Amino acid sequence: xxxxxxSPWLTEDxxxxxxxxxxxxxxxxxxxxQKWREQHYADRSAWLKAGELxxxxxxxxxxxxxxxxHAGHYICVVQTMAANGGGLGTGLSHIVAKxxxxxxxxxxxxxxxxxxxxGEVICAIAMTEPxxxxxxxxxxxxxxxxxxxxxxxxxxxxxSNGQTCxxxxxxxxxxxxxxxxxxxLFMVDTRSAGFRRGKCLDKIGMHxxxxxxxxxDDVEVPADCLLGAVExxxxxxxxxxxxxxxxxxxxxxxxxxxxxxxxxxEYTKDxxxxxxxVIEFQNSRFVLADVKATVLAAKTFAxxxxxxWVDGSLDTTLASMGKFWLTERQGEVLDRCLQLFGGYGYMSxxxxxxxxxxxRVARIYGGSNEIQREVVARSL
Numbered sequence: 401x402x403x404x405x406x407s408p409w410l411t412e413d414x415x416x417x418x419x420x421x422x423x424x425x426x427x428x429x430x431x432x433x434q435k436w437r438e439q440h441y442a443d444r445s446a447w448l449k450a451g452e453l454x455x456x457x458x459x460x461x462x463x464x465x466x467x468x469x470h471a472g473h474y475i476c477v478v479q480t481m482a483a484n485g486g487g488l489g490t491g492l493s494h495i496v497a498k499x500x501x502x503x504x505x506x507x508x509x510x511x512x513x514x515x516x517x518x519g520e521v522i523c524a525i526a527m528t529e530p531x532x533x534x535x536x537x538x539x540x541x542x543x544x545x546x547x548x549x550x551x552x553x554x555x556x557x558x559x560s561n562g563q564t565c566x567x568x569x570x571x572x573x574x575x576x577x578x579x580x581x582x583x584x585l586f587m588v589d590t591r592s593a594g595f596r597r598g599k600c601l602d603k604i605g606m607h608x609x610x611x612x613x614x615x616x617d618d619v620e621v622p623a624d625c626l627l628g629a630v631e632x633x634x635x636x637x638x639x640x641x642x643x644x645x646x647x648x649x650x651x652x653x654x655x656x657x658x659x660x661x662x663x664x665x666e667y668t669k670d671x672x673x674x675x676x677x678v679i680e681f682q683n684s685r686f687v688l689a690d691v692k693a694t695v696l697a698a699k700t701f702a703x704x705x706x707x708x709w710v711d712g713s714l715d716t717t718l719a720s721m722g723k724f725w726l727t728e729r730q731g732e733v734l735d736r737c738l739q740l741f742g743g744y745g746y747m748s749x750x751x752x753x754x755x756x757x758x759x760r761v762a763r764i765y766g767g768s769n770e771i772q773r774e775v776v777a778r779s780l
Contacts, residue, residue, distance in 0.1 A: 402658070402696050409472055409707045417458075417469070418476040424453055425484040436487045436608035437754075440600050441564045444519075446488055451519030456490045457497055464501065464509050465517030471709045475651060482652030483659045485754070487608025489522075489561045495645055496523035496569045499585065503628045503637045512567065512587065524565035526556040526614055527638075537580050537635070541616065543572035550574075550626065552586065552594075552619040558765075562612025563600050566590055570616070571638070574631045583634035585627040594619040605757035642767065643719035647705050649766045650722035653730035654702040656755055657695045663752055664688065664737040684740055691733050698729045717779040724769035724776075727762040734759050 410418070428446050436442050450456055458473035460466020467473065474494065481488060497516045500508055515521040529539055541554025552572055559568070568588050575582030588595065598613025623629075627637065665688065668679035678684050705722045708714040734756040738745035745752050763769045 402692070402699065405696065405699070407699070407703045407706065409475075409703060409710050411472070414472045414476055417473055418480065420453065421455060421476050421480040424450065424455060425480050429481075429484045429488060433485050433487060433608060436485075438607075440607060441610040442488045442608060444522075444564075447490070447519035447522060449519070450488060450490055451517055454517075456493055456519055457513070457517040460497065460501060460513065460517065465514030467517075471712075472706070475706050475709065478648050478651055479655035483655040485608055485758070489609050491648055492525060492561050493521070493523040495641065495648075496525060496567070498641055498644065499569060499627060499637055500587070502640070503585075503633065505624075505629050507624065508587065508627065516567075521566045522561055522564050524559050524561040524568045526559050526568050526570045528558045529555060530557050537583070539571055539573060539583065541570065541572040542576070543570075543574050543584060543586055545574070545623070548623050549620050550586065550623060552588065552616045552621065554616050556614040556616075557598075557612075558601070559612050559614050560609060560765075562614055563597055563610035568614065569627070571634060578632060580635040581632045583638075584631045585634040585637060586621060587625045587627060588616075588619065588621055592619050592621060603761070605754075605760055607754075643714055643716045644709070646723035646766050646772065647709055647714060647719040649762055650719070650726035651702050651706060653726045653759070653762055654695070654698050656759060657698055657730050657733045660734050660737045660752060660755055661688075661691055661695050664691070664740055667752075668740055678740065687736055687740060691736055694729055694733055698726055698733075702726060717776055720767075720772040720775040723766060724763070724772040727759070727769065730759050730762060 428449050432443060432446065454467030455477050457466040458469045458477055459471050462468045478491060481490060493516050497513055500512055512521065516523060529541065531538065531540065541552065541556065543550045543552045552570060554572065566589070568590060570586045570588050572584060572586060573582050574584040594617045596615040596617065598615060601611045601613065603611055668684055668688070669677050671678045679688070701722060705714065705718060708718060734752070738752050738756045741750060741752050744750050747753055
């Protein structure tokens with residue numbers, strides 16, 4: 401499809417690993433996509449299988465329950481999961497685990513990471529509130545220390561994995577007078593008294609993954625649930641990892657584009673109109689030529705991001721550029737591909753329609769694309 405092009409960061413070892421991830425997707429994701437969409441969450445068995453194969457923390461040290469690989473292994477997982485519907489939100493568990501690995505105490509790492517790695521513990525991140533989205537400094541959830549515990553009160557919304565998570569990383573204010581320096585992160589066991597899951601929100605896409613409201617009514621957690629055991633480090637910790645979350649979204653967008661082009665080529669070669677395959681019409685060929693050029697350009701940009709990630713030199717500016725530019729190209733590509741499917745493209749039974757609806761949120765979550773442009777503009 402993209403003839404004679406090979407991602408420069410994709411070694412033979414990574415190609416073999418990618419093949420294994422794709423087999424997992426074919427065997428444990430694709431056959432259950434419709435079921436997951438109807439129930440709005442992925443089965444726990446798929447999480448456990450992903451953990452068994454080392455797909456949740458592929459780049460973590462073995463001492464903490466990881467597979468001992470590097471960033472390239474995780475990128476293979478990100479792209480394969482994204483291209484196959486994204487219902488298995490392993491990326492969210494990985495992001496939470498990364499916060500713990502980089503900022504947690506040794507006891508916190510040993511308590512949580514091995515169980516996250518096996519899929520036993522599914523994670524969520526509770527940042528967004530009804531009145532606070534990209535502006536994290538505006539969060540109103542409070543965590544007040546009382547002796548050897550914290551008492552958390554507040555409400556969160558748009559929380560992915562919200563219905564299925566076993567642990568949620570909660571963004572809360574420990575000092576309302578300190579602005580960003582008053583934000584802390586807490587690892588909250590969802591079995592805690594006072595924690596309530598709200599309704600599973602009805603989205604226009606991403607139906608295979610649950611997104612929920614959450615409520616914290618005098619939730620008491622031990623003091624050792626404070627990430628890193630130091631108050632006021634939450635905002636720094638979040639900012640330190642956002643580049644990787646945004647890179648992940650952009651790299652996933654490219655994988656979806658590649659799949660969309662492949663599906664559309666197959667369909668237009670098979671589907672006939674006025675006695676000949678749809679691809680033989682000049683308009684179809686020109687549209688597909690444009691799409692192919694866009695996908696190749698997007699892939700080379702994504703490969704630069706991937707290479708920097710593997711090398712350890714990925715910066716916030718490049719990640720933000722990739723996030724807004726690649727997700728916007730994703731929207732354009734999927735829209736043009738869907739059009740070539742005609743009425744069938746608008747039917748949920750066809751993957752292209754589901755991919756089109758799922759992709760829209762990529763321009764919003766992880767920090768809206770407007771925020772990404774502001775981040776990049778500061779580097780000018």
